[in-house]
Amino acid sequence: MRQVVVAIGFAACLARPVSAQTPETPEPTPQAVPVPIDPDAPKEPVDDGPHAVPVEPTRAAPPPIAPEVKANDVKANEWKPLQSAESPTDGAAIRKIVVEDNEKTTSETVELISQLEIGETWTPDMVEVVKSRLVSSGLFKDVEVYWTKADGGVAVHILAKDKHSWVIAPAFYNQPTNKGFGVGYGENNLGGKNQKLLLYGQLATGDSFFVGAWVVPAIGGSRFYGQVDTYLKSARNIEYSAPQSYLIDGDGANAVRPVRESRIHYLNFGATLGVEIVRGLKLDARIRGAKVAYKDVKLVDGASPDDVMKGADPLNLPKPGAEGYDISNELALTIDHRANWYGVQTGTRYHVSFEHALPSLGSDFIWWLASANAFKAYQVLERHNLVLKGSVQYGHDLPFQQELLTGGTSMRGWLNNQFRGDFRTLANLEYSVPVFSVAGFSVRALTFFDSAYTTFLRTSNPQRNYLPNSQVRGLDGFKNSVGVGTRFYLRQIVLPLLGLDFGYGLEARDFQVYLAIGLTD
Template sequence: MNRRWVAGYLALAVGLHASGAVAQESPPPESSPPAEAAPSGFQPAPTPEPERMVVGEVVVLGAEKTRPETVQAYSRLGAGDTITSEELTRVERRLIATGLFQEAKAHTSPLGDGRVQVVLTVQDKASWVVAPTFSFSRANIGGGLLYAESNLWGRGKKFAAAAQVSTAESGLFVGFLDPNLFGWPPLRFSAEGQVRSDRVEEFQPGPSQEDPEVARRTRLNSASIAAELSAMLFERVRVGAKYRLMAIDAYSPSDDMPVTEPAFEPGSIQKDASLRLMVGVDTRQNLHAVMEGLNLEGSLEWSDPGVWSDFRYKRFGLLYRHGLRFFEEHNLILRAEAVTGTDLPFHQEFVAGGNSLRGFLYRQFRGDTRLSLTAEYHFPLFTVRSLAFRGVGFSDTGMLMWRELPEDRRLLDVNGRVVRGYLPEAKGGLDGATVAQGVGVGLRLYLRSVVLPLVGVDVAYGVNSGEFRFYLVAGVTPG
């Protein structure tokens, strides 16, 4: 099952973003008398520092489900702190960025002893949803049911469970996210588990095919659990570690396809365990339908018998994400990624196509190295009561390749089992690289009381193939 289906329901944007502008006075008209020269040694008066106030207490009003101590923890304010009016604005942004509140306001009132009382007034969002989910693209059609709770026990904990049946992948998923472990927002813990049955199609190489031909079809069944612990330092630097354990069972490929040599040798169930370390800068904030801030991240993941795995591989990644706000409600979102791996088994290769590279079929391209760039411009169309209609224009570009293929076109695991048999037409190096681009437009429907879009529709044009592809997702964000 595609974990991106429900990852959005568990996502928590954190960080800080501020902007400012400097105004310049126009020069005086020519008819104005010349200004007198400043006396020698004259220094302009310094700009006064913002008045700092000492917090005596923090009071929370308006919260119906969210516990007051949770609101205060997200505000990162406590007795004895010193603040300014500008910092109160940042507090409001922090609270909105949690996704728990429709509105959040912060103001002060004097206590009479030189200190101030900070009053946080919030309006809770509906914290849970039971929703049908539906996705449609040519190579993957299906639907399911999802339950998500974004404010367990009024403490901001998040839980999601989903079932999905589709032509490409079906299964069950459960996930839990604690974005303020032990009541401390800088510390975050997540756990997830899934059981899935995956029909993996490999296509003949080439992005210019109008009707890509399936060369091999393989069934993979798997079950996995994972846990991640991360910490946010100085409100912008995140470090984390994730451990994943998977059991994978491969079947013989379909015998009605051109290639019947296995991509993954059938046999006993194998263990795939890995440890992933990451570090990055993250100042993103999701302010209702607009994402602001910057995310730069580097990661290293490895799998070997030392972490209880039957495989031996590594994956390296660099990620850039940036959200820019224009004209209050316009949003430019940029995403670039470079990932590469060594000795990747079939089920851990990088893929592109479908929602990750619109204009092409779901998982149409594969490789052990991938470069991608996505640019999306979101803009408001109109609003009906609390339902907002937003448009999006986008461009997706991707490059996938195998850096080098074994001479016998087979990759073995630590036990000598074939875990990747490459297609006869596959080529290694830059000569075999695939570069594809899709451009298009889409529509998003947002409800202010729900943090994610209700419906997403995209129409994409594959520049290489000249074909139009249509994508519809209900209940989740495309891609």
């Protein structure tokens, strides 16, 4: 059976997920756009432009070398390297930071992203480091960095041309279980201060929701950052029978079939406050609360009451779980040394978190969830990219709205949320290559392998009405997929254009198609 999944997202505007039942990919697929990060190393081969060799003017106030001019095009009697103790090779202090070509992003924000400070020691290899940080922010379509002598030290010049930072986009859905439309506004550089704003709403037969988020990556120019968000949804839940074998039959005895359908009303609000302890090391705390309710619980066509609960009344089926207030606190530690050079990612990211319910603040649920994620990306040749991702999560007495989901964009080749549990491990390998690039518009092709194991280790939570045989064991919960896809970029804007993936579920021997507009990490 073929399914086509069409989705729109503005995850580039978000630092953290705000939904409870959106499966966390081992950080996503389809991943198509540069996101604000803090890399610490150059990620692009150095050309032989003006930044390749540090130079110093020999006459007062010379014009800077234009980005398109090569260093060997400059006359020898106009420029010469600094010598002896004055040379940045030996360490010279930064006396001045000059920001040019920025029309929207404030100069203070450019300096903040560059992570340069007056008085800091400057060395020639920092040219590419600073360029990598600025390009990886996703705010600039072109960046050049060079230096000149100034006041016994150096003046660092940054030429940063802004991208178009906002988008208003409609979305139209025609999915097997979800038909509707939506519209969203995403701003990736609010007020020219690298702040993010997302407003998106949709009406659909399956999932209707509104999501809003405001992200401040540096509060008052400090090391502290924050986020406030809301996620309000009325969504149709389709629960599938647990797999009872490694291989899945489409309509046979080993089929994974939809059995219970319900609608969840989930009204969530949250806030995050964190600090970047040192470059790339972040610690944050999050508090959130949601009101959870269910309605319209019924059997899916073709299912029997025993598929939900032995002896269940078909006219009064049990709800998936308890209703009430779900309030929790999360602590997270992140080590992030990634870079993204116009679609080519490099570096590492490690993330661990622990979230637990807060009955002291009125939570009707008592649960906890521990998570660990890892990301590693390699630049291969000049523009090829190898990305590896993995995650492990385990939860204790998770309520239905917090359970771990697999399928859809978290596991291409399978249906959305086809597998659920309190334990999940995910792995992803993706290799992409450039196809062509014309006037800032570029296309990349990719191939991927997704793998997951999802199950319930415990089904004794009194606030949950589990489906029969939910405790999958052995290889039954081990599922894999392979596929190919494309990514479309426009260098002049922050948000991506399109992602298209074809995934083949190996155990189901079936494929799915995923079309995403603006879907990112």
